[in-house]
Amino acid sequence: ADGAAVIYTADEDGLLGAFAVADTPRPESKEAIAELSRLGVRSVMLTGDAAQAAEHIAETVGVSEFHASLSPAGKGEKIREISAVEKVAMVGDGINDALPLVAADIGIAMGRGSDVAIESCDVVLRRDDVRDVVKLVRLGRLTLRKVRENLFWALIYNCICIPIAAGALTGLGVTLSPMMASAAMALSSLTVVLNALTIRYFH
Numbered sequence: 001a002d003g004a005a006v007i008y009t010a011d012e013d014g015l016l017g018a019f020a021v022a023d024t025p026r027p028e029s030k031e032a033i034a035e036l037s038r039l040g041v042r043s044v045m046l047t048g049d050a051a052q053a054a055e056h057i058a059e060t061v062g063v064s065e066f067h068a069s070l071s072p073a074g075k076g077e078k079i080r081e082i083s084a085v086e087k088v089a090m091v092g093d094g095i096n097d098a099l100p101l102v103a104a105d106i107g108i109a110m111g112r113g114s115d116v117a118i119e120s121c122d123v124v125l126r127r128d129d130v131r132d133v134v135k136l137v138r139l140g141r142l143t144l145r146k147v148r149e150n151l152f153w154a155l156i157y158n159c160i161c162i163p164i165a166a167g168a169l170t171g172l173g174v175t176l177s178p179m180m181a182s183a184a185m186a187l188s189s190l191t192v193v194l195n196a197l198t199i200r201y202f203h
Contacts (some may be wrong), residue, residue: 005053022053029061033129038064039137044082046075048096075100091133092117108133139202146199150192157188 004022019134033043045066047054054068067078076099082088089106098120107121112128125132165181
C-alpha cells in the first residue's frame with residue numbers, strides 16, 4: 001500500500017503473513033493546509049515516520065516540505081533551526097510532540113492531545129479539528145489589527161483634544177470645561193473598548 005510499513009510474521013516453517021500499516025491523515029487536513037497557504041503561512045511536516053510514509057502523507061494533504069525519521073529532540077532542533085529566521089507555530093497532540101511544542105514560538109495542542117502535550121503548549125484548541133488552526137491565525141491577525149486601530153484612533157483623538165483642553169483655541173473663543181474634558185476622555189475610552197469588542201463577532 002502507498003506509504004505503508006509492511007510487517008512480516010513467520011515461524012520456523014516460513015512466512016505466515018504480511019501486514020501493511022499506515023497512518024490515515026485527518027480528512028480536514030488538506031483543506032486546512034490549503035487555507036493556511038492562501039493566508040501566506042508556510043506549512044512544514046515533522047514526523048518520526050519513515051521517509052516513504054511521510055512523503056505519502058505530505059502529498060495527500062498538500063504539504064510540500066517534510067522531514068522524516070525525526071526523534072522528539074530532532075523535531076525540536078529542526079524547529080529551532082527554522083525559528084532562527086522566522087516565527088514558528090507548532091501543532092501537535094502526542095507525547096512525542098512535547099519537546100517541539102516547547103521549542104516553537106507558539107505551541108498549539110489539539111483538544112484530544114496527551115496531557116504532556118497540553119501542558120507544554122501555549123494554546124489548546126478545544127476541538128480535534130486542524131481547521132481551527134486556520135481560525136486561530138485569522139483571530140490573531142484580527143486582534144493585532146484591532147490593537148493598531150485603537151492605538152491610531154487614540155493618538156488622533158488625543159492630538160486633537162489635548163491642545164484644546166490646554167487652551168490652544170482660547171483666542172478663538174473655544175474653551176473646554178473640566179466636565180466636558182472628562183466626558184471627552186470617557187468617550188475616547190468607550191470608542192476603544194467598543195472597537196475591541198467587535199472581535200466577539202469573529203467566526
